[in-house]
Amino acid sequence: MTRPIILDLTPGAQGMATLLAALQVPDHVRPVLVLFSGQPAExxxxxxxxxxxxxxxxxxxxxxxxxxxGSLTGGTGHDVPAGQDGLGALNLVQAVRACPADSVSICCSGPLTTLALALVQAPDIATHMHGVIVNGGAFYVHGDATGVAEHNIAADPEAAALVLAAGVPVTLVPLDCTARLKADAVWMEQLEPMGRKPASVAGRVHAELVAARNGGARGSGVDITLRPVVPLLALLGPGLFSGHLAHVDVERRGEFTRGMTVARRMGPPDVQPNALVLERMSVEAVRGVLRDLLLSVRK
Structure with a gap:
């Protein structure tokens, strides 16, 4: 069965690598919508x-x-969209509704604003979703937005909380799991065949990855994260990851803890798990899968 997927990506080399990798396994997944969120020019x-x-x-x-x-609240603290045109969410609603019930998987590399707004506008789309895989959270490691908060959750805590409460199967991939997944020099050398035809699709994506590493603030050859690709790879190769079911809450009020994620494995009888939290991955195996997908590109 070919599963329909929606890729909610961040712009940049890793986002393009994610899309290109997804196109190499048409017997397993087929994109039905691609979204990009970030700086307008990018x-x-x-x-x-x-x-x-x-x-x-x-x-x-x-x-x-x-x-x-932006975010659902626009920083105002009110649970209404602020400054949103809503078109991204409308496109998401239309794409999800066009898929059969319990069929479409959504891979989110960045903040959850678009998905959350879509669920507010059209709660019925939850029945069409097989699951949502999200880059988000930090539990036992230092956050990359604040000391306790990971960037994608901190960018829109209200959106993250809404998605976790929507009753959709959520797989959460925190920084704890992805911190060591980087495009290092050895991995980039393995991708060198991609760049032999610069005008090809593979060559262009390879050039973007090289440019991203060479554009690091500390000079050329700085390892860059491959985290944006993880939701797709977790969908394609779940055996490469391990985790546990938990009830995840998102802190939305604390002056110093806003965006913090808190996971409870055990709790009162009325507290049920709302996410599968991935704790570990086989880093070399995951990099190997991504490498092989990118090297299989023939265009």
Whole structure:
């Protein structure tokens, strides 16, 4: 069975690598919508590149759109969209409704604003979702937004809390699991065959990965995270990961703890798990799967 998937990506080399990897396994997954959320200029570049990439694969019917900017509350503390055009969420609603019940998986590399707004606008789409895989949270490691909060959750805690409460199967991939997954020099050397035809799809994505490493603040060759690819790889290779069911809460009020995620394995009888939290991955195996997918590109 080929599972329909929606990729909610952040712009940049890792986002393009995620999309390209997803297109190498058409017997397993097929993108039905691609979203990019981030800085407007970066999103505009990513949209153009993604549409061209999909065109090369004869997938012009796959929608490529900008996700919702900002956060659900706009920092006002009120649970209403602030400054949202809502088009990203509308595109998401339409794509999910077009899929059969319990069929579509959504892989989220960044904040959950677009998905949360879609669930507010159309709660019925939850019945079409097989699951949501999210890069988010930090439990036993230092956060990358604050000391206790991971960036994607901290960017929109209300959205994260809403998705976790929606009754949709959620797989949460925290920093604890992904911190060591990087594009190091050895891995990049293994990808060198991608760059032998610079004008090809593979060559362009390889060039973006090289540029991302060479553009590091500390100079050339700085390892970059491969975290944006993890939701897709967790869907394709769940055996490469291990975790546990937990009830995850998102702190939304604390002055110093906003965006913090708290997981409870055990609790009162009325507290049920709302997420599968992935604790560990086989880093080398995951990098190997991604490498092999990218090297299989023939376009």
């Amino acid at each position: 999103v505009a570049v990513a949209l153009t590149h993604a549409r061209d990439l999909l065109h090369q694969y004869g997938l012009d019917d796959v929608g490529v759109h900008a996700g919702c900017p």
